[in-house]
Amino acid sequence: MDGDATKARILEGAGDLFARQGFAETTGKAIAEQAGVDLASINYHFGSRSGLYQAVLAEAHRRVVSLADLSLLAERDLAPSDRLLALLQGIVGSVTSAEGWHVRVLARELGSPSSHLQALFTDEIAPKLSHVLDIISAITGLPKEDPAVLRCLLRVGAPCLMLLIGSNLPGPLQIIAGMPQHALIRHLHAFAMAGLLDVAKQRTLPN
Template identity: 35%
Template sequence: MTDSTRQRILDTAERLFADQGFHATTLRQITSEAGVNLAAVNYHHGSKDALVLAVFQRRLDALNSERLARLDQALAVGDPPGLEQVLEAFIYPALLLSSSSSGDGGRFMRLLMRAWSENATQLHGKIARQYSHVMRAFADAVCRALDARPARLRQQLDFLIGALTYTMAETRADQVEQTADALIRFACAGLRESAAGAPELVLPEEKIA
């Protein structure tokens, strides 16, 4: 399969999954609209579930690579790192993706909403496991910045992910910097307050975004 064919399949699948949902979209519909045969999808992905995961991976791989690169820059400045710089590395790339003027961001947000509204538990688990190293890297950096044990910040980090997901859905391209700054200030205040005396909690499963 050529790369252009693979991209066409992923583009079509992403659009249909976002618009119709995972259950309502069939492989036959995807292949028909992408102008490829079913064998092409089976050759590269093997199943509909694998194709769904590949659609998410295409966006999340790029997002999390950018996050980790920015985190490395923040860590290179000093140890412990600055909390604002760590959170900027996590938040800013996500807002850039969701507000993309190319239309990719809007489709990705609809895709995320589909994943939650359809309660795609297996998909959540696969994505959480695949990108758990990213979440661990940021959780560790936040704890180093605050000189706090991870157990004291687990619920607050989960709240941050929820707030970021909501913010991604509401932010336009011309609002990214202003919105990122506001969310970073909000998160820093909550994390610093919680680090001082929040109870230790069990870490919930990582969220997709």
Template identity: 40%
Template sequence: MPFPVQYLKAMNTIHTAPPSKAMQPRSQRQDGKATKANLLEVAGRVFAEHGYVAASGKEVCELAGTNLAAINYYFGSKDGLYEAVLVEAHRRVIDQHQLTDLLGTQCDSRAQLVAVLSNLVIQTMQGTVSWAIRVLVRELVSPSPLAPALFRRAIKPHSKLLRRLVGQVLGLPSNHVAVQRGLSFAFAPCLTWVVAPAEFRKSVLPALNRDVAGLADDLARFTLAGLDALAKEHGRSSAIETANR
């Protein structure tokens, strides 16, 4: 789709603003959404390949088939585009809405945690969200100035939900030290697999990729056994502290 003419005119006229969405024809608004979504998808691939610093808005727009001014129109700047890419990448790995829906089901907390871990293992090991994983890996290894936005908009809200879930498994409040440790223990293996290059996994630990479903099952067993041990120890400690008050 050609870039909206109204905005190109506005760039040359200080006192003229782009038309509001309410004033735009319905088909134009729908086309705008499609253009924005396409820019985000293409930008994700470009940032995954080149990184935040080396990626260029020109390449993104050329591959997306849109005007260079589209980035400023839809995202405000290259930084705004990259922030949107980071948030979208995290959403593709762990969707907050899906996570909220899962935690609202009647399944017990242990089954919910296993479902979250299994989904993450499958995505990580099979590369079903390849550019999203690569973007997040780059950001973890070499944080950009937009890293705080990723933590604020995506990671922190997810962590609150997951802390609540792990707290339910442990039978402890979500702010308890054992809950935060348990959460890090549960998800650290997936983080390691994300950061480690696929070639490294294949050469050093080749069995990992042979049976991804089995890997997910074993991680669930390992995690639940560890959480059970934490619950036993810290539940006993809490009981002793209560008795000594």
């Protein structure tokens, strides 16, 4: 139990520092001081500062959307459109939350990608995409393997990505991120549904 508590404390301390300073500017010594541990504890629990950063990125992404939540959503008796709405509610709620370091960490990494982004995609993002593609497939009526379904990720994911990055930057996107959640969710849902239904319609039109 003490080991789990120490690991969690390191993760939280590192997340806060990476969010404020970035990976390159955050030393192992600073993380150890923030977490109240020695450097050996960081290496013991995470292997290295790079290993710790990858763990922070993975935890940050889980706080935006977790595989467990997506699995539960897939089991709920909801219409495909309502599944998409529930997905967007979770993402927008997490991204626009004033609490935690997870959004700032992801915004930094996505705004200036490092070599660690591939590990984040492989370990966290890729397993979750299958659930999102299931929702898109159900809405459009197209097979999940259809290339058009993959392209439809742009309709669902791109606005969320812009919201995440923009929430960390001054300007219009930050203003949008500060708008009432219900208005943002309704807008993103309508935007995505219009595009997905248009794709479905185009596939049914004669050549």
